Amino acid sequence: MGISERKARERGERERRIVVAARTIAERDGWASVTIRRLAEEIEYSQPVLYSHFENRDQIVGAVALEGFGELAAMLRAAIRPSSTPKERVQDVAAAYLDFAFARPALYEAMFVLPTGLRFARSDTPAQLRDGFGAMATVIAPFSQDVDTATETFWSALHGLAELERHGRIRPAFRAQRITLIMQMVSGQR
Amino acid sequence: MGISERKARERGERERRIVVAARTIAERDGWASVTIRRLAEEIEYSQPVLYSHFENRDQIVGAVALEGFGELAAMLRAAIRPSSTPKERVQDVAAAYLDFAFARPALYEAMFVLPTGLRFARSDTPAQLRDGFGAMATVIAPFSQDVDTATETFWSALHGLAELERHGRIRPAFRAQRITLIMQMVSGQR
DNA sequence: TTGACAATCTAGCAATGCTAGAATATATCC
DNA sequence: GGATATATTCTAGCATTGCTAGATTGTCAA
Numbered sequence: 001m002g003i004s005e006r007k008a009r010e011r012g013e014r015e016r017r018i019v020v021a022a023r024t025i026a027e028r029d030g031w032a033s034v035t036i037r038r039l040a041e042e043i044e045y046s047q048p049v050l051y052s053h054f055e056n057r058d059q060i061v062g063a064v065a066l067e068g069f070g071e072l073a074a075m076l077r078a079a080i081r082p083s084s085t086p087k088e089r090v091q092d093v094a095a096a097y098l099d100f101a102f103a104r105p106a107l108y109e110a111m112f113v114l115p116t117g118l119r120f121a122r123s124d125t126p127a128q129l130r131d132g133f134g135a136m137a138t139v140i141a142p143f144s145q146d147v148d149t150a151t152e153t154f155w156s157a158l159h160g161l162a163e164l165e166r167h168g169r170i171r172p173a174f175r176a177q178r179i180t181l182i183m184q185m186v187s188g189q190r
Numbered sequence: 191m192g193i194s195e196r197k198a199r200e201r202g203e204r205e206r207r208i209v210v211a212a213r214t215i216a217e218r219d220g221w222a223s224v225t226i227r228r229l230a231e232e233i234e235y236s237q238p239v240l241y242s243h244f245e246n247r248d249q250i251v252g253a254v255a256l257e258g259f260g261e262l263a264a265m266l267r268a269a270i271r272p273s274s275t276p277k278e279r280v281q282d283v284a285a286a287y288l289d290f291a292f293a294r295p296a297l298y299e300a301m302f303v304l305p306t307g308l309r310f311a312r313s314d315t316p317a318q319l320r321d322g323f324g325a326m327a328t329v330i331a332p333f334s335q336d337v338d339t340a341t342e343t344f345w346s347a348l349h350g351l352a353e354l355e356r357h358g359r360i361r362p363a364f365r366a367q368r369i370t371l372i373m374q375m376v377s378g379q380r
Numbered sequence: 381t382t383g384a385c386a387a388t389c390t391a392g393c394a395a396t397g398c399t400a401g402a403a404t405a406t407a408t409c410c
Numbered sequence: 411g412g413a414t415a416t417a418t419t420c421t422a423g424c425a426t427t428g429c430t431a432g433a434t435t436g437t438c439a440a
Binding site: 112113120146148149150152153155156157158159160161163164167168169170171174177178181182184185188 | 338342343346353354367375
């Protein structure tokens with residue numbers, strides 16, 4: 001009997017609709033506008049239904065963030081061109097990272113700023129969360145002995161650039177120059 | 191007549207009590223616990239009184255953040271020892287920055303994450319906001335042509351390190367190694 | 381003493397996340 | 411088929427939030 005399968009499928013679809021609605025509203029009106037009531041209205045169910053899919057609001061943000069990590073990883077990997085030099089690859093990945101952060105600020109916020117309930121560095125950490133790190137490590141590896149630490153530092157630098165620019169604390173016009181400096185950190189050259 | 195002076199002074203003292211209470215509660219229980227009602231109770235006035243001092247809750251956070259910028263600037267300047275080499279100074283300032291961020295997470299959050307209504311890069315930007323940047327620029331200057339851009343990048347890297355570690359995304363044990371890498375970025379050497 | 385003005389408070393609004401318990405639909409068993 | 415159990419969903423409401431209108435109290439000059 002495929003009844004329970006159909007039910008499971010429909011449940012899954014409803015869950016997707018919640019996540020899509022959350023992301024859409026967040027990207028258009030900001031995360032403050034993503035309320036349980038608004039989401040319930042969007043999926044045309046009552047509010048308690050949302051709590052049968054997610055423990056709380058944070059977990060909905062977390063589901064959107066997880067999507068974001070998958071997309072970020074894909075973008076970073078796509079930025080690595082086989083024809084380019086190792087230094088160019090670092091540059092391209094850095095530029096792609098910042099492009100992602102500024103093109104989807106609400107998504108980026110879910111991934112790195114808001115509480116999400118996501119668990120990092122655990123055995124059950126979803127693949128998406130590791131994958132972006134992996135893409136960065138790929139381009140960092142040729143320049144470093146300790147790839148993990150170097151990648152953490154690279155990532156931190158990019159995250160800081162994204163956040164401070166997003167908050168208007170550094171000058172947008174000089175983004176490219178800052179990326180150049182980061183690249184020099186990694187490659188160890190002037 | 192000193193009556194109006196006394197009133198102005200008392201008003202100022204009450205405003206300080208609000209800011210102190212906000213900071214104290216935030217540092218002990220987190221910013222979510224800093225509610226208007228809680229603050230009103232703390233200063234022993236009714237809630238609307240708070241709105242005669244601040245436009246809204248964000249501005250109270252902003253007042254705490256401003257305090258934080260002053261203290262951060264002082265800490266960074268204190269970290270610059272006359273006897274140390276230029277490279278050591280960069281290292282010491284970086285370490286001091288991260289120490290500050292981890293010693294006062296709520297304060298740091300007010301300064302860099304929460305909405306505060308503070309205006310940066312304006313003509314009326316308070317001195318505290320520029321001063322920390324100045325301290326960083328001091329130690330960066332010997333290594334760079336374009337000090338502002340280099341300082342922005344240095345600062346961004348430190349901010350990223352602070353945020354990603356605070357959110358548990360990078361390994362606390364490797365903080366010193368990451369600082370070393372940042373220092374190499376600035377000094378352009380391996 | 382009175383009247384104007386400032387300071388402060390009471391009371392309440394609208395919105396939020398979340399939940400208990402009722403109501404309804406669906407499946408299971410005799 | 412009908413009764414019963416089990417999911418599923420909804421209604422209604424709680425406690426909390428930021429914020430504010432309007433009443434109330436205090437203060438001072440005329």
